Amino acid sequence: MRLTIGIKLFIAYFVITGSIVWFVTDKVSMRVTKGIDEAAEDVMVDSSNLLAQMVGDNIKDDQINVKKAHQLISKYLNREINASIYSVTKKNPNLQVYVTNKDGIVVYDSTGKRKGKDYSKWNDVYLTLKGEYGRRSSAFNPETKDPTAEQKAMYVAAPIYHQDKIFGVLTVVKPTVDLKPYIIEQQKHIEEYAIYLFLVSLLFGAGASYAVTRGTRKLVNYTTALSKGESVAAPKIRQVEFAELSNAIEELRVDLEGREYVEEYINTMAHELRTPITGIRATAENLLMPMSSSQREHFVNNILDANKKMDLLVNRLLKLSRIERRDQLEDVEKVDVETLVKEVIAAPSRIGNITSRSIKVEYEIDREFSVKVEKLLAEQAIGNIIDNAIDFTPVGSTIGIKASESNTHVNIQVFDQGLGVPEHARRQIFRRFFSSSRPDTGKRGNGLGLRFVKKIMSLHGGTVSLKNRFMKDGAVATLKFPLS
Ligand SMILES: Nc1ncnc2c1ncn2[C@@H]1O[C@H](COP(=O)(O)OP(=O)(O)OP(=O)(O)O)[C@@H](O)[C@H]1O
Ligand SMILES: [Mg+2]
Known part of the structure; x- marks a missing residue:
């Protein structure tokens, strides 16, 4: 031992x-x-x-x-x-x-x-x-x-x-x-007092060693969990020295995580930007050749497309990085779920996609539900899961949007009729930059959407999950907001 x-x-x-x-x-x-x-x-x-x-x-x-x-x-x-x-x-x-x-x-x-x-x-x-x-x-x-x-x-x-x-x-x-x-x-009296004194001081000793053991144990558990990559909160320790040590470890962890985070971002950004950059160079080289004005227009449009893509990627990354650094909500307000969902659906880019793919939207919201949210963020969370449903459901199919309430949460669910989440992707869908190609177009997204949703939900004290539908084709994404 x-x-x-x-x-x-x-x-x-x-x-x-x-x-x-x-x-x-x-x-x-x-x-x-x-x-x-x-x-x-x-x-x-x-x-x-x-x-x-x-x-x-x-x-x-x-x-x-x-x-x-x-x-x-x-x-x-x-x-x-x-x-x-x-x-x-x-x-x-x-x-x-x-x-x-x-x-x-x-x-x-x-x-x-x-x-x-x-x-x-x-x-x-x-x-x-x-x-x-x-x-x-x-x-x-x-x-x-x-x-x-x-x-x-x-x-x-x-x-x-x-x-x-x-x-x-x-x-x-x-x-x-x-x-x-x-x-x-x-001497008998003196010995008696000595024994009392000894016992009392031992009691103090035991107390002090207990405090030290507890402090070190907490720190050891904390650092072990950190080294295993688990996300754990820094332990609360009253002992000043241990508390300082724990804070120092926490600062170090945040610092390291930040460094890792920045590195990951830079790597992916470089990787994601390489394709459009190469495309622009190739197209520009083509433009140096003599060609008809309609051909030229085609190439210029290619460049503009690539530029748009890069712009979008950079913007989304910046947005995600901004929200990932936040640890609390601002401007929280009580919002009616049905209004919120309908506003999100009505956003021009989204409604355009829905009509061009002849998708029907069905609502199952039979009474008023309200949630306490930072409205812009809630719109983005709902928007992202609806966008996924639109992307992964076949042309001409139906998307269902349901609101319901349990003892503790208000649930907003989006159902689609696509292929659902394949087994191999299940553990990856919340990872940054994981994206699979859309069945219809073969194109991929940025793989940032669900990550974004997850962060937004955790800021609200809620959760997001994506599962395959029970006994039916398609997936269901569920947002759970705590009851206000
Ligand atoms: N409704 C769905 N049906 C099937 N798979 C889905 C569905 N929603 C998400 N997924 C899977 O989860 C992955 C991650 O989704 P996420 O929204 O994070 O990224 P994305 O949609 O691919 O890209 P982005 O949202 O950044 O444009 C998807 O690429 C897909 O594999
Ligand atoms: Mg998405």
């Missing part, structure tokens, strides 16, 4: 946000642990000083009153507490306390294990005796060697004063595991 740009983006986003959230959570958690340790130490400083003050107040005969200290401290340590601190319930102080004399020798220890030992080298005692703040972090149980983090305890000392001199040290010991529940509690 190939990963789409959207999925790649999402994975990158996932990794980056994941790492950031993890890093920040880790750091915050560390800060919280440190903060809790510091807060606990602060409280221990208070309690050690309070106890030191009390022990100092009981000094008798220049001696620390060990008995009194023992009474005081063991009572304090055995107090029953029932404090609910967040989700943790504290039952007793869970502290150890020891007292040293001014030489650092332990004179009292709440556990009994340290009594008589020399603690003058331990930081808490050493610094406090020097008049500084003394603290250390070492094993909770003095017998443990190489303690783990869990086995450690915080030692905070306070000086015992007697007659304004440091007379000894009182140290309070608290195991670090005691703080663990608070730390775990806070």
Whole structure:
């Protein structure tokens, strides 16, 4: 499976946000642990000083009153507490306390294990005796060697004063595991927030990758369709960059199409003009020979004919090219179908053709239909299909013109009695310059008529079709105008 740009983006986003959230959570958690340790130490400083003050107040005969200290401290340590601190319930102080004399020798220890030992080298005692703040972090149980983090305890000392001199040290010991529940509690909250944060940011990431994928998908579909030669509209994309890209492609397409279009026009025009141009040259060369005036008249008329043909071709091409460049109607008006059709039939060149070929025109318009059209264009569309019918129907036959209405359209149909559209021509009839010779005269047209009609109909939001008649000779051309 190939990963789409959207999925790649999402994975990158996932990794980056994941790492950031993890890093920040880790750091915050560390800060919280440190903060809790510091807060606990602060409280221990208070309690050690309070106890030191009390022990100092009981000094008798220049001696620390060990008995009194023992009474005081063991009572304090055995107090029953029932404090609910967040989700943790504290039952007793869970502290150890020891007292040293001014030489650092332990004179009292709440556990009994340290009594008589020399603690003058331990930081808490050493610094406090020097008049500084003394603290250390070492094993909770003095017998443990190489303690783990869990086995450690915080030692905070306070000086015992007697007659304004440091007379000894009182140290309070608290195991670090005691703080663990608070730390775990806070870490749980932090982790929860981190997960929410991560999920929310992932959601944004997913949204962003979706937008990118959708944009690229639309562009890919669009360009693929274009390269297959399908006519597709540029996709609507909200993302600015994609929209710009899509517009650029669209401009390029229009530009290329325009170039192709101009090339095609020039080629065909050159091709179509070659015959009359050659004809004119041959005739002019003939005119250089001595001849009778009636012969001369014949040749001159040939030249005039060729000239007329060229003129017509150039005019029609210009007209078609003008309409093919339009993308909307002007001067739209409501027009009665019957009037419109009859005006088209009555055009002098057309009525001339009809009478000279003894063609009958039958109408099947039994009520009023109106269409909203640009009148000149509608006349040209109807005129073109009628001209085809006149050209392809045999001399003396009948052309039928019918108007009808469906739920959505007004249909104008022109029936003839010719040979219909041969199979091989069916797919070509709307192509520019495709023209077959007329059965009667053998002459071809320019092959621009239906192309013109098609463009006119699409400008009106309608369609044109040309089919063979059902169970009858001839073809039927249908124009569908949307109901106004
Ligand atoms: N009524 C019809 N019966 C049979 N074939 C038709 C009919 N109308 C159109 N066609 C076919 O469609 C082709 C294209 O028609 P179109 O009107 O575009 O060109 P044309 O009539 O040949 O030339 P132009 O209209 O430019 O003078 C015709 O040459 C013919 O092959
Ligand atoms: Mg035609």
